[in-house]
Amino acid sequence: MPSPDPSFLPADMYPLQSPPPQRTKRRQVKNACTNCQKACKKCDDARPCLRCVKYGIQEACVSSQRKERKRGVKRGPYKKRGPKDHPSAFQPDSSCRQETHLPQPMPIASAAPPFLPSYLPVGLPATFYAPHHPSKNGGAPPLPLYHPYFLSQMPPHPLQAPHNGQDDVDPNHPPQPGPYYSAALVAQFSPSLYPQYAVPRPDQQPLPQNIHYAFFPPAKQLSYHDNNHADHGA
DNA sequence: AACATCGGACACTCAAAGGC
DNA sequence: CCTTTGAGTGTCCGATGTTA
Ligand SMILES: [Zn+2]
Ligand SMILES: [Zn+2]
Numbered sequence: 001m002p003s004p005d006p007s008f009l010p011a012d013m014y015p016l017q018s019p020p021p022q023r024t025k026r027r028q029v030k031n032a033c034t035n036c037q038k039a040c041k042k043c044d045d046a047r048p049c050l051r052c053v054k055y056g057i058q059e060a061c062v063s064s065q066r067k068e069r070k071r072g073v074k075r076g077p078y079k080k081r082g083p084k085d086h087p088s089a090f091q092p093d094s095s096c097r098q099e100t101h102l103p104q105p106m107p108i109a110s111a112a113p114p115f116l117p118s119y120l121p122v123g124l125p126a127t128f129y130a131p132h133h134p135s136k137n138g139g140a141p142p143l144p145l146y147h148p149y150f151l152s153q154m155p156p157h158p159l160q161a162p163h164n165g166q167d168d169v170d171p172n173h174p175p176q177p178g179p180y181y182s183a184a185l186v187a188q189f190s191p192s193l194y195p196q197y198a199v200p201r202p203d204q205q206p207l208p209q210n211i212h213y214a215f216f217p218p219a220k221q222l223s224y225h226d227n228n229h230a231d232h233g234a
Numbered sequence: 235a236a237c238a239t240c241g242g243a244c245a246c247t248c249a250a251a252g253g254c
Numbered sequence: 255c256c257t258t259t260g261a262g263t264g265t266c267c268g269a270t271g272t273t274a
Contacts (some may be wrong), residue, residue, distance in 0.1 A: 037264085076251085238270100239270080246264070
């Protein structure tokens, strides 16, 4: 196998050292959704996660429950760290070996209304295409550039059961402030068609003019075999 | 060729052990 | 108390099998 080019790291992998990216560390989400967990596939912090959106099962995208850690386990005396004592990896209990029957590998584009072409603006920074989280704890700096709209949730699937006409806010299930997908990522859900799902970006920064739109998904990247290198702009 | 499955490497959590 | 340690538990990479 040829040596992997560190400059082609997935968006979720980051170099430990800034200048010489000689070693990367895999980043994990705190809680994968149950679907990704069963499939042993990469999840993300957004709900629904991108993978569930891809499969059109965003309503079934719920975070998995973590088991409570056992208490009172005796450990014995510690040994001082040796020069090269690498801990052996533990064997998981195969929680992801269960049947993983997803409906279909439904590409995002096919989830769009049939009359709506799927375009993705090109020539924008990679961050443009990433899901946006509205400041969970007030720590994340704003993205440098946005599409003027974000979709707070995925619009209803056109083929799924319609939810009672005008969608009023259910007092029992108020809209989650939750993740905001860049409208570019789900560009087929036009804000003009789904205004109730789109919210303008906080700082009103306008979209640059002369944005070019390309078909989404691009050629074969959406195979999304989790080699999502779809962000390496050239 | 594209997609699904899953073995196992790797990452992370956090209570016990140890030191001050 | 605080820090260190490392077992326990979780995520998901990537090899392999299956299907179209
Ligand atoms: Zn997921
Ligand atoms: Zn999901």
